[in-house]
Amino acid sequence: GEDVEQSLFLSVREGDSSVINCTYTDSSSTYLYWYKQEPGAGLQLLTYIFSNMDMKQDQRLTVLLNKKDKHLSLRIADTQTGDSAIYFCAESLGGGYNKLIFGAGTRLAVHP
Amino acid sequence: GAVVSQHPSRVICKSGTSVKIECRSLDFQATTMFWYRQFPKKSLMLMATSNEGSKATYEQGVEKDKFLINHASLTLSTLTVTSAHPEDSSFYICSAFPGTSGRAGAETQYFGPGTRLLVL
Numbered sequence: 524g525e526d527v528e529q530s531l532f533l534s535v536r537e538g539d540s541s542v543i544n545c546t547y548t549d550s551s552s553t554y555l556y557w558y559k560q561e562p563g564a565g566l567q568l569l570t571y572i573f574s575n576m577d578m579k580q581d582q583r584l585t586v587l588l589n590k591k592d593k594h595l596s597l598r599i600a601d602t603q604t605g606d607s608a609i610y611f612c613a614e615s616l617g618g619g620y621n622k623l624i625f626g627a628g629t630r631l632a633v634h635p
Numbered sequence: 636g637a638v639v640s641q642h643p644s645r646v647i648c649k650s651g652t653s654v655k656i657e658c659r660s661l662d663f664q665a666t667t668m669f670w671y672r673q674f675p676k677k678s679l680m681l682m683a684t685s686n687e688g689s690k691a692t693y694e695q696g697v698e699k700d701k702f703l704i705n706h707a708s709l710t711l712s713t714l715t716v717t718s719a720h721p722e723d724s725s726f727y728i729c730s731a732f733p734g735t736s737g738r739a740g741a742e743t744q745y746f747g748p749g750t751r752l753l754v755l
Contacts, residue, residue: 563751623681
């Protein structure tokens, strides 16, 4: 079946790195995504990784994919207060034309 | 690019009335649009997938007669919550897929800002 799990809460100090973890069950997933949601707002795509990749880096964001363990992580370097939000991991069996299966979201709190 | 809007952003209605929510892709044509529902502090659950000019495909457990979806054009999809009840109160989010025509970003959906529905 399709299931995506995330830890619910992470607290970090401003300037430190944040690592948000996600596990998924469907080995057929071809794309894995990270979305950011600020209070009362919709979802903002942060980054995505294709299943044949191990890592993807985009400025302060680094995505690591361990396909064997079905584990995905998002590392945010030099975390800022503006990074405080809920981060959703999602998987898709195809590209954007397929439905996304979301995790419950990780609430990231950044404190001074 | 790839902006999706929703209207209204917030709506309060009385129990028993119907509410229509619009989802528009502003700078691209969306071959497929999706409607999600998000409960407080919970994840997004897909309600239905709609393709322009055809009937929507509903997820298991979603009542198609209660949540009417119309995808009349490549830039507009509407969700109508019919005879709304307090348990329909939620945050409804749409997303749009621009298609695989070689356009950058075709691997993902683009999300609207959401509509908060409160049924009294």
